[in-house]
Amino acid sequence: MSTAHRFDRGHTDDLMSFLAASPSPYHAVANAAARLEKAGFRQLAETDAWDASTGGKFVIRGGALIAWYVPEGATAATPFRIIGAHTDSPNLRVKPRPDTGAHGWRQIAVEIYGGTLLNTWLDRDLGLSGRITLRGGEHRLVHVDRALLRVPQLAIHLDRAVNEGLTLDRQRHMTPLWGLGDVREGDLVRFVAEEAGVGADEITGWDLMTHSVEPPSYLGRDRELLAGPRMDNLVSVHAGTAAMAAAVSSEALPYIPVLAAFDHEENGSQSDTGAEGPLLGNVLERSVFARGGAYEDRARAFAGTICFSSDTGHAVHPNYAERHEPGHHPVANGGPILKTNANQRYATDGGGRAAFTEACDRAGVPWQHFVSNNSVPCGSTIGPITAARHGIATVDIGIAILSMHSARELCGADDPHLLASVLTAFLAG
Structure with missing residues (x-):
């Protein structure tokens, strides 16, 4: 049965715009920050002293944002209610000495x-994005959103066994070309x-x-599916930002709503902008101390805190159902x-299950279980890291998708x- 009449097209259209405008973690953070500012949040500098004022606030560090x-x-x-997510996605990143090539082709290292699902980057038109750093330390965003690069696959005539199993060498076969x-x-x-409109010597x-x-x-x-890049995990960043903006209009909140959008989850979260770094803890503690608190207040606040770690999971794949846990098939x-x-x-x-189901009930939203097949190693998220590092009760949630870590993923x-409805209900207390 078609579900095309049910979904909120306005929210989905907005997500599509967010995905297209956020090709890098730095763009995702900038776009989330712009939405928060529109909702009345203001940016704080980590190097400034923070006060006890009420209202919405956020800090940005690289590809991470804490609001x-x-x-x-x-x-x-006062305890916190945290939505955790991450801004990064698997991709191909430019090396420090990028100019390379061979046999009359100019390439980028x-x-x-x-x-990364390497094969999904083959024969695909690629743009270039991220940030540059100028003399003096200023950062400038770059978004070249046109067909600039391509990783060409070897023709079947030169590899007759390719359809029996494609093997890609990460060093030799994944270098994109961009000219002659x-x-x-x-x-x-x-x-x-x-x-970027700057001199090359300024970079x-x-x-x-x-x-x-x-x-x-x-x-x-029936247009009941959505295909796009970086759903893992910008779907959660977008939903969390919407939930934070909605929290501003809530009255008499017994919690402090928080959005923690980290970088570097896809390579282990071990950085100053990753979930295993000190950023979230520093922000939460400074918030407590700015309101006149001491360590005892910090301990009480953290003890009453709960985090929804929101990341994508695997929908049951119709062609590979045996890879999934037979009793748990998210759709x-x-x-x-x-x-x-x-x-x-x-x-x-x-x-954690009780907290999640309560939020779903308040939002009037159905939910599903995800458990991995015992024979297939399970991935992980920022959830266990957040729980262990900060002693915060954490629940792992998300949406079910296909083609996770592809250059182009698929969800309902x-x-x-x-x-977004569940996260909004969660923050509303």
Whole structure:
């Protein structure tokens, strides 16, 4: 039965715009910040002293953003309600000496970032995005959203066994081309400088990556599916931002709503902007101390805090159903998933399940279980890291998708709005 009439097209259309405008973690953070500012939040500098004022605030560090809303009546020991997500996605990232090539082809040297499905980057038109750093330390966003690069696959005539199993060498086979002629040192930097409207000699550093230039789109006869890039995990960043903006209008909140959008989840979260770094803890503690609290207040606030770690999970794949746990088959448009793993690859426990189901009930949203097949190793999220590092009760949730870590992923068009509804209900207390 078609579900095309059910989903919130406005929310899904907005998500598509967010995905297209956020080809890198730095763009995702900038776009989330712009939405929060429109809702009345203001940016704080980590180097400034913070005061006890109420209202919405956020800090940005690289590709990470922490936002929080202090309601009227909040004390130093008021607990937090946290939505955790991440801004990064697997892709191809530009190396420090990018100009390379061979046999009359000019190419760009890249490094594989995260657990990328390499074959999905073949024969795909790629743009370039990220940030450059100028003399003096200023950062400038770069978004070249046109067909600029391509990783060409070897023709079947030269590899007759390719359909029996494609093997890609990460160093030799994944270097995109972008022109013809001799390799010219500094060529990419000069190009990026021109795109950014600065002199090449002003650029002292860069954090650049590729992205597919194909825009997000509805898919299927009834347009009940959504195809697009970076759903893992910008769907959650977008939903969390919407929930934070909605929290501003809530009255007499007994909690302090928080959005923690980290970078570097796809390679282990070990950075100053990752979930294993000190950023979230520093922000929460400074918030407590700014309201006149001491360590006792911090301990009380953290003890009463709960985090929904929101990330994508696997929908049952119709062609590979044997890879899934037979009793737990999440489906597209079936609502958010509750992720459970006895070995703590996910942080959910019985108490977390109760908190999640309560939020779903308040939002009037259906939900599903996700558990991995015992024979298939389970991935992980920022959930266990957040729980262990900060002693915060954490629940792992998300939406079910296909083609996770592909250059182009697939979800049900209902599910992003259903997730945002649950996160909004969660923050509303």
